[in-house]
Amino acid sequence: MIKVRTKDLIDQFHLELISGAAGIKRTITTSDLSRPGIEMAGYFTYYPAERIQLLGKTEMSFYEQLSDEEKKDRMDKLCTDITPGIILSRGFEVPKELIEASERESVPVMRSTVKTTRLSSRLTNYLEGKLAPTTAIHGVLVDIYGVGVLITGKSGVGKSETALELIKRGHRLVADDCVEIRQEDQDTLVGNAPPLIEHLLEIRGLGIINVMTLFGAGAVRSYKRITLVVNLELWDPTKQYDRLGLDDEKIKIIDTDITKITVPVRPGRNLSVIIEVAAMNFRLKRMGINAAEQFTSKQASVIEDGENEDI
Template identity: 80%
Template sequence: MVKVRTKEILEKFHLELMSGEEGINRPITTSDISRPGIEMAGYFEFYPAERIQLLGKTELSFFEELTPSERMSRMEQLCTDITPAIIVTRGLEVPQELFEASERESVPVLRSGMKTTRFSSRLTNFLESKLAPTTAVHGVLVDIYGVGVLITGKSGVGKSETALELVKRGHRLVADDCVEIRQEDQDTLVGTSPELIEHLLEIRGLGIINVMTLFGAGAVRSNKKISLVISLENWDSQKQYDRLGLDEEKMKIIDTDVTKLTIPVRPGRNIAVIIEVAAMNFRLKRMGVNAAQQFTERLSEVIEEGEHEDI
């Protein structure tokens, strides 16, 4: 499925369409941007035609030094049937040869008033966000003390009810039932809610409630980086649960490993408070304070002291 088309770039950055209007719906498949300086010199052996081509002051100044036949040839080679767009920055004048070649091949030529480096940076960030790998997870995403906590578990285990309790305690809901996740960087996962169910919570026996309407704009947020996964499961008396917190389990989402905790659910356990404390403890660990590790070290010291006394 095509995620970005040239028309979106035109509208997002308020660019000026100079020529090649027929190709305005061309797909953009990569966030990489090309500044075809070496191509202007005539070397097209490894020309990345599928990228957006950015022409700044350097490229166009060199282009002016070429002979008329070279100028025509360079622009014809620059405009291919897969080139999504050629963007001229700094509000510079578009060469006539580019006008003619782009019209023949229906390659959109756009113009920006921004400096080349600044525009390149903004465009790259936009494309990386749009073209990032994505997935969807069944669960609830809540911002707890600045930590993005993804609550997962089987249907009916109490994820939405726990999220409601967390919202009542002052935390912010990002998504309920379905969390759309995109990998913006090698180790950065950002979760959002599908537009149709944004700000909504489904509570069995109560129905669908609008969290923003009930609790105010401060109770919701549109997206959040996922730092911790908490899996809720019904209590199994035959299963051994971690009681110290020394073993750190990981869950792989797309290409990123996220810390995962498994919390058993049974009557009498306040799951919302446990998750709240888990988020605070996670923050402490990132700051270098590990209570489980400190306890283990103290226990080892006590054991060693006892052995010395026996001797």
């Protein structure tokens, strides 16, 4: 998981740092934000101090109705040694009680001119993307007709060579050899290449090539949602492979189940075309058109008609 610090929020959203500069390197551990309205009323029993605190029009208007003693008490309790930062929206004036408490506890106090709801949404989206669970998988990620296809298999089975042929056919490379994957939502996996090998493809006997330089900017993309996994394996004559396409195999990556297809590799098989058709067939299935099920249904109907004629 990538570490996010308060300073990153300041840089990303151009926040004005008001006080508590000593704490701008505090780590943010959750994408959840807190709007401490009930805390302003004095109830701190379940105060989520580890979250970014966002003060908007509602919180500040209530704060102005408090006595001087209550104002100091609330701000002292808002600023703790684990609070990563407090942000005021709409360009509100920062209370002197908050400045004093933040300097004492080294809690960064920041200000934005953006409206509270919009700022909350932007902060949450940014933090969820940065703090999402991540993993890395050995494989190749290619965008084929809008379908993010992760090609896996043992080293030397031909993943990169297949990807090169797919690129020549007009599809786009996302990552080769190592695919960094983050789970942005419950069922959403997004893959990208590590910065060191972005746009690069390794072909045994040829070496490393720069796909963007050779084929143009249209042959690459920075990231892509993964919806299909194609596993390449050497042909095993003792193994039974799916010939109808009825088997719905899944593979779990982080906490998400992804459809997996196993394609046997042997001389004479055009893997790039097979994977290209697999991606198109996957799109058809998502649209409700399943050729395998239609064939099975027709077959069952023919058999049933034949049995009725015999009777």
